[in-house]
Amino acid sequence: MKWQQLPLGSIQTNCYIVENPxxxxxxxDPGGDAKKLINLLNTRGLKPAAILLTHAHFDHIGAVDVVRETYKIPVYVHKQEEKWLGDPALNGSQFFPIIEPIKVNPADHIINDEGTLKIADFIMSVYHTPGHSPGSVSYYFEKEGVVISGDALFQGSIGRTDLAGGNHSQLLKSIHDKLLTLPEDTYVLSGHGPVTTIANEMDSNPFLNGF
Structure with a gap:
């Protein structure tokens, strides 16, 4: 399995493409620039099987409908943010004047519980990691040693908690209980910024002191 980071949209949110042989x-998290993303997928001859969202903030969902319609594939989101997709107040887009309010059609699959998720030949574990937002989830590929953490954990930082449904103490608990328990050599594919590892964040992330 290979993966590629592709910053998209007005604030360069990281979209990740995970591919099999x-x-x-x-x-x-196709956050924007749908044409750029589709051109890359087509140029590389990739065949998308699904869109998975770590959460439903506007900068993570901007290209969802175009990509979904282009490839006729389903969209997955956590149940606590099911209504955020079509509500610019909840997904935050109405508060950012640099963009148009974003309304995305309902998701095809709702993530209700943690556990194993299998899509085509991809197998991953889904962890509910709220705090940045109520329905934030992280997707862990154990065999490959990769976790896609959305805006929960960054290199040297953590997600902001001053938006709707944010909770600082809940975020720290999510990181401690769900992410820092992963093997230390696990790559953390964050929603913004560079890739890091669990070990690096345990050793040097100033927001995690005391954990």
Whole structure:
């Protein structure tokens, strides 16, 4: 399995493309620039099987409908943010004047519980990691040693908690209980900024002192 980071949209949110040797792939958090993303997928001959969202803030969902319609694939989101997709007040887009309010059609699959998720030949674990937002989830590929953490954990930082449904203490608990328990050599594919590892964040992240 390979993965690629692709910053998209007005604030360069990281979209991730995870692919298997047969060229099938999953698209995580297509935040914008749909044409750029589709051109890359087509140029590389990739065959998307699904769109998975770590959460439903506007900068993670801007290209969802175009990519979904182009490839006729389903969208996954956590139940606590099911209504955020079509509500610019909840997804935050109405508060950012640099963009148009974003309304995305309902998701095809609702993530209700943690556990194993299998899509095509991809197998991952889903962890509910709220705090940045109520329905934030992280997707962990154990065999490959990769976790897609959305805006929960960054290199040297953590997600902001001053938006709707944010909770600082809950975020720290999510990071401690769900992410820092992963093997230390696990790569953390964050929603913004560079890739890091669990070990690096345990050793040097100033927001995690005391954990």
């Amino acid at each position: 047969d060229r099938s792939c999953l698209v995580f």
